[in-house]
Amino acid sequence: MVRLVLLGCLAYLTIGLGQLVVGAVMEPMVHAYGVQYGDGGQLVMNQFLGGLVGTLCAPWLLRKLGKKRLLLGALAFMLVAELSYTLLPPWGVMLAIAPVAGFGFGITEPVVGSFIIGSAGDKANTAMSRVEVFFGAGALVMPFVGALLIDIEQWRWAFGLVGVLSAITLLLWAFFWPSILNRPLDAEAAHAGSADAPARKSLLGRGPMRWVLITCAVFFAIYVGFEMSFAHYLPSLLVQNNGLSDATATLALSAFWGAMTIGRLFAGQLADRWGGVAYLLSMCGAAAVMFVLMGALGGAAAMFVLAFGAGLAMSGMFAVALVFANRSAPGMTERTTSMLMACGLLGGAVLPKGTGWFLDQYGADATRWMLAVLAVLMLAVMAAAAAASRSARLSKLNPNPNSI
Template sequence: MPAYVWLACGLYLMNGMATVVFGAVMPIALHSLHRSYVFGSDLVFLQFVGYWIGVPLSAWIVRRLGYRTAIWVSSLSTGLAQAGLALWLRPGPYLACSLVSGAGMALMQATVSTSLIEWFPSRRAVIMSRTEAAFGLGCVLSPLGASVCIAHGAWRASFAFVAAAALALALVSAFTPMQATDHPGGPKDAHTDAIHLTGRRDGALVFALFMVCILVYVGVESCVNNFLPAVFVQHFGVSATAASVTVSTFWAAMVVGRMATGWIARVLPYRPYLLLASLGTLATLVAMVVTRSHAVGYVECFLLGIFMSGMYVVTLVFANHAFPTLTGLVTRWVTFFAGLGGATLPYAFGWVMAKTGSQAADVCLALFAALLFAVVAFTGVVTKRKSPSRPGVRAAG
């Protein structure tokens, strides 16, 4: 595997740690800040407002200064923001650091994902599944570390570990070769029929559907990342230490699923994969609404991670497959709408949880999953109609 892919995996691992670290300590952090879950929603919202800053910043820095500078700036800003969360336990600095951290994470994701999709055109899903698996591993390690820190009365140290990882990667990125190295003999993605767009309106419809898919998916994932421990505390009455493990359970399954995605992408086309994954997500979250046993809840967390594991990367790659000449633009818009979903749906979820309790919040999350399934299914119908199989070629998707 090229050195740059290894660096990309390290950066995604760090981003995974930064994405879930606040959710893992949210119950105890809000108690220490004397704030409600509405303030938690504000923090999540600002983190994803940072995405709207980081995405256009990526295009500007890459165009003028190159990929290396963009990656260095993203790692440095994320590291400094996480260090701020560890040092200052006050609402104002927390809001500011959440915004800066979100901008840094978006800058990294937009930069790295664009470069990988441009440099590895024949195996985008295979390569991206590796970075997404690394992201998932970071999401496993961060809550586990947070659980240990909480148990020792030093929960703010969770942010310090993320800061150290980000600053170390900023240093490593200065010495890593950055160039296209797509070897023709490597594993390839499964064939998916080309999508034939006949006009601007046609293209706008398909583009909009992909963006809505990303928005809703990332919104659901962000709700799980940031509020699942709080749901377990309120719904099952478990301790904050035990609740923080739910995110690790979810992301352990995400890692397993994303490692499998690289293989699945070689044999299963994008369209049926997304339909099956979204249906499984919906079924699991509906089951979670009626569950009363926390042991069963942990099993459902694992199943949820399995079903959701490959949806982001496959949607990203499918969108680029639909618009093969607009790789950089599509990838950055995907990252932008990921930020939009990560800001709006968790904000609504936190408000529902603060006002009505965990039961109504569980129903709200299941409704989000129903919306995700509906959008994915409609996108599948539209793209299938615009993908007539060529004579003699098996219909792949």
């Protein structure tokens, strides 16, 4: 299990770097290519759409190829795509490469996540939070690397760094494959041939469980799209509204992702102590407050401080919500994980594209308020998920309330 968590941490570090690299170099990239922010958003959208396809195909590919071949193949896709980015081909080619990179990310993240959740049992919150720390660490490092490379006018090599780390990750997973993965991951695998297996074929489960998963799916779409929109356009907001240099504005991402990394060190323990639902509602509420204050204030110093606060609030949402949803649908770990991550990738494709268009059309001030609205919406959806979960628990306790 220790080897699995360590390799999972490395994979998530690579994903964290890879998913944030475009945002870290967005400002010089759009200027170098002579395109608009909406076009940069199209690159992000293409990458996330590729990730969506990868995530949706992951359960089927897992059955066809097996765990090891699928994961190593996905890492190879990431390696080739990131090194191709480094060559700075024409913009049309960049847009064509993006789905390939996304396909690799889209398979790697849910597959590794399902490995961890399926193997960790009651410690899933803590294990996933530790792995998510490394996603945050990658996202934290990338703005520093991007700022340094922007300063020396070599920003293209940010993509090269992700490519090299993808190669290292590929080799380590190939040579140190965890033996724990050579057995079935969860109850669904263990009971695939049992009599009750057909009852589990519904993608969204059955009965009250279905509403928990539907609301969780909406939450993941909003959360990932919201997080990626903020991470990709925070530097541009600071450049437009506060007159910061490209390199200095990029460092604002470090405040956000630094807080994300710190928060993830404790998120699992807090969720176990408070309960997953209480944790998620509290953190969504805190994030909504931070983004409303960003909309109202907007100064450079305030944006740095509030970005740090937002990072702390959002740090454990992804991992804790993933565990919460899986516990609501026992025996469906791989399917549930892939479905929720697919919804997240759909949001990650659509919302950053829309945010880039909104920034082009209405400017930085209006975009800050748009992000605040998304934060409040995320809180409302999590409240609906909590209500659905409570209803599902009551239904289990009293399955036939009309009986005498």
